[in-house]
Amino acid sequence: MPSLLIRRLILVGHRKNYVVPFYPGLNIIYGDSATGKSSILECINYLLGSSKFVFDIEIETSVKYAALDIELNGRPHVFKRDIFDSNRNIEVYSTSFDKMESVFPKLFVPSYKQPISESGYFIDFLLGALGLPILKVRTAPTREDSSVARLSFRDLFKFCYLKQDDVGSRNLLNVGVPVLHSKTKQTFRYIFNLLDENVALLEAQLADLKTKHKRSETKYEDVSDFLRQSDLRSAISLDDELSELDSQVEMLESQLKDLNNRLVADSQASQYLRDLLVDHREAMALNQSDQINSERQVERFIRLRNDYSEDIDRIASVVKAKALLGEMPPDESICPICDGPLKLSSLRGAFEISSDEKLTLESLALGRRAKELDQLLAEERFRLQEIVVRQRSLSEEYQRASRLLDEEVSTQISPYLAERDGISAELATLRERRNQVENSAKIRRLQRAIFDEIEQLLEIIAAVNKKLDSMRENAPSLQDILGSLADDLNSYLDVVNIRDRRGIAINEKSLLPVLRNRDYRDVTSGGLRTILSIGYYLSILKAASVGKANLPALLMIDTVGKYLGKTNASILDTDNAADAAEGVTDPLKYQHMYEYMIDLMTSTEEAERDAQIIVVDNDIPLFIREKFAGYVVAQFSSTGEGGLPIGLIDDARTVS
Amino acid sequence: MQYFPYTQPERNIYFNVALALLVMRYLGMTKKGKLLLNGERLMLMVFLLKNPLVSTDLLTELGYESELLEQSESFSVRSIAPNLDELLDRRLSKTILMFLAGKNMLSISYRKSDGIMYMLTEIGCEVADGLTGVFFKRAMSRLDALSNLNSVPTRILYQQVHKIIGKK
Numbered sequence: 001m002p003s004l005l006i007r008r009l010i011l012v013g014h015r016k017n018y019v020v021p022f023y024p025g026l027n028i029i030y031g032d033s034a035t036g037k038s039s040i041l042e043c044i045n046y047l048l049g050s051s052k053f054v055f056d057i058e059i060e061t062s063v064k065y066a067a068l069d070i071e072l073n074g075r076p077h078v079f080k081r082d083i084f085d086s087n088r089n090i091e092v093y094s095t096s097f098d099k100m101e102s103v104f105p106k107l108f109v110p111s112y113k114q115p116i117s118e119s120g121y122f123i124d125f126l127l128g129a130l131g132l133p134i135l136k137v138r139t140a141p142t143r144e145d146s147s148v149a150r151l152s153f154r155d156l157f158k159f160c161y162l163k164q165d166d167v168g169s170r171n172l173l174n175v176g177v178p179v180l181h182s183k184t185k186q187t188f189r190y191i192f193n194l195l196d197e198n199v200a201l202l203e204a205q206l207a208d209l210k211t212k213h214k215r216s217e218t219k220y221e222d223v224s225d226f227l228r229q230s231d232l233r234s235a236i237s238l239d240d241e242l243s244e245l246d247s248q249v250e251m252l253e254s255q256l257k258d259l260n261n262r263l264v265a266d267s268q269a270s271q272y273l274r275d276l277l278v279d280h281r282e283a284m285a286l287n288q289s290d291q292i293n294s295e296r297q298v299e300r301f302i303r304l305r306n307d308y309s310e311d312i313d314r315i316a317s318v319v320k321a322k323a324l325l326g327e328m329p330p331d332e333s334i335c336p337i338c339d340g341p342l343k344l345s346s347l348r349g350a351f352e353i354s355s356d357e358k359l360t361l362e363s364l365a366l367g368r369r370a371k372e373l374d375q376l377l378a379e380e381r382f383r384l385q386e387i388v389v390r391q392r393s394l395s396e397e398y399q400r401a402s403r404l405l406d407e408e409v410s411t412q413i414s415p416y417l418a419e420r421d422g423i424s425a426e427l428a429t430l431r432e433r434r435n436q437v438e439n440s441a442k443i444r445r446l447q448r449a450i451f452d453e454i455e456q457l458l459e460i461i462a463a464v465n466k467k468l469d470s471m472r473e474n475a476p477s478l479q480d481i482l483g484s485l486a487d488d489l490n491s492y493l494d495v496v497n498i499r500d501r502r503g504i505a506i507n508e509k510s511l512l513p514v515l516r517n518r519d520y521r522d523v524t525s526g527g528l529r530t531i532l533s534i535g536y537y538l539s540i541l542k543a544a545s546v547g548k549a550n551l552p553a554l555l556m557i558d559t560v561g562k563y564l565g566k567t568n569a570s571i572l573d574t575d576n577a578a579d580a581a582e583g584v585t586d587p588l589k590y591q592h593m594y595e596y597m598i599d600l601m602t603s604t605e606e607a608e609r610d611a612q613i614i615v616v617d618n619d620i621p622l623f624i625r626e627k628f629a630g631y632v633v634a635q636f637s638s639t640g641e642g643g644l645p646i647g648l649i650d651d652a653r654t655v656s
Numbered sequence: 657m658q659y660f661p662y663t664q665p666e667r668n669i670y671f672n673v674a675l676a677l678l679v680m681r682y683l684g685m686t687k688k689g690k691l692l693l694n695g696e697r698l699m700l701m702v703f704l705l706k707n708p709l710v711s712t713d714l715l716t717e718l719g720y721e722s723e724l725l726e727q728s729e730s731f732s733v734r735s736i737a738p739n740l741d742e743l744l745d746r747r748l749s750k751t752i753l754m755f756l757a758g759k760n761m762l763s764i765s766y767r768k769s770d771g772i773m774y775m776l777t778e779i780g781c782e783v784a785d786g787l788t789g790v791f792f793k794r795a796m797s798r799l800d801a802l803s804n805l806n807s808v809p810t811r812i813l814y815q816q817v818h819k820i821i822g823k824k
Contacts, residue, residue, distance in 0.1 A: 314671060325673060334757075
């Protein structure tokens, strides 16, 4: 059973990403008109291969590209597409949006109108990924010479997307355009395995799948061979190395940071040494001047002591001379030259004539003073010695600090630089290595992706085989299928509470519903047509959800409330009197439609089957709003009322 | 004159007279009997005896050997700054000469070129020979060295002494 589950729509923008999340079951988007609700469905449609995406000015100015987080048969994928150039290849990543960077994308051509690429067409890829057969059908099945057209995912998707224009439209399923309607009918037959060619085509497809499988296996072996030969290690060991490298890089970075911190500390340490040097220099200068003073003092003491000693000798000589020369000569003598009288008295007083006693006392005093001086001299010499010793130790300390500072530069700063260079070089090497390993890991992942593809192919082959068997055994008839769809439609109309439910069927020619034996196209009440069209699509969804159809259980409905008194009636194609007669404006009917959808989704969920309905509406029943608020995935208000975003591009105020 | 409260041997009359006696005794005349000392030269020699460091510097300057000095002579406050005034103190020379004359120890003669020349009487010589002790002994050995300068004119000696003192 094909399964397609939309997880997230992401518009990757310049300022931010605009994300709408989706869940299995019912998803409701509602709000005022012109807030970009329909754009969400259109964008999903575009990402699923639609040829164009008409976007609003807000999107044009804010968004770079669109991405869809999606599960195809339970496998996560991301579709990434340029919104401005629809011809550019669509990138498909076999992972979720958050891990996109870690895998190489596959590039698919969006349209059959373009030349095929290596990976192929996107819509073929979608069919393949959903495990659905790729078929060519005759556009006019009744004519043998009819041209053959390829039946694509786009044709199938018409049954998954009820556009605003199609809801309640008389031209539902292109019924008024014979050529297109013919293709639609062929698609319907394909979906319900009603094509006569189905068995033969399935067999052909089986053969095709087997070829593809073989090719993939060869590719896998080639890649594996290459990896073996290029000695590429296993993904696990590569991942291990990656995380090991990451932790090494982190460690080195922290080392580098640590190193930088240490440099600051080191320069603080050397500042201490520099301060110490200055202190020592000052202390040495002070001590030096002390030493000079002390040396001078010692010299003074010695000189003075020598003077005393000399004086003692001289005083002794005075005493001796006085003893020999006797008293002073008489005041009057005879001049030896002129024999005239000489008066010595005039000279008395100019010089000392000390008494012997005074001289002796003086000599003794000088001796005592000399002894005292010797004492002082000894003390001063001791002090000088201390100063000299201190000077020597200060000098040694100065030398040591100076040497330390030198060493600081040579043994701390230089190795720091060397270490830093070393770490930087190692970091660069590690980062380079990391890039290499990351690339290797990507190649490994590519190998894994091929392996997954093979697995997927095997699953599809098994599914096709099973389908072939069941088709051969009990090929369904168109009547059976239409009858079953009519039954489901009947129970839907019952829930919605439509009166007079006679003659409910599906027209074999138009493949559209019949109520009260009147064809859908002939129903005049637009509201009733809305109810019928939605019911019909829901019946097909129900068939898909139980595995009866070659269709993913996905339905997108744009504006459930059309013709139901919720939209501006004047521009719409409806008979107001008929609407009134049917009572389609009855809010309870509207409410019942939602309840039916919720019940349908609840039952598929209980059956553990993937199914998804995405509904866009201008308003939703008060009852739903109150009781099932959890189903609302996005809600907009054009005025930003109640803090609601003004649209999907919620930060585009300045633009508009 | 103001007396210092302590003794200054240099200013003591006996000290100066004793030194003059020694100078006249040992440098008074040549071996041939030529008188050498006029007043100026006498006082210069007395000055040199009182300032041993100047004496040795003078001898060295003029190319003669000098006696070794005691530390007390070469390394003292006095030796740093010799008192040049003493050399030019005419009152001192007058006092010394009058003292010696009064004691009949001085004899004089006149020479035209040098003026009055001084020498000792016998009494003077006896007294001079009696001067003993540490200081006089050193003075006599200095006089022995200074006798080398007997042939050097007084003018030259004065010039040299001024030069030496000016350096200090």
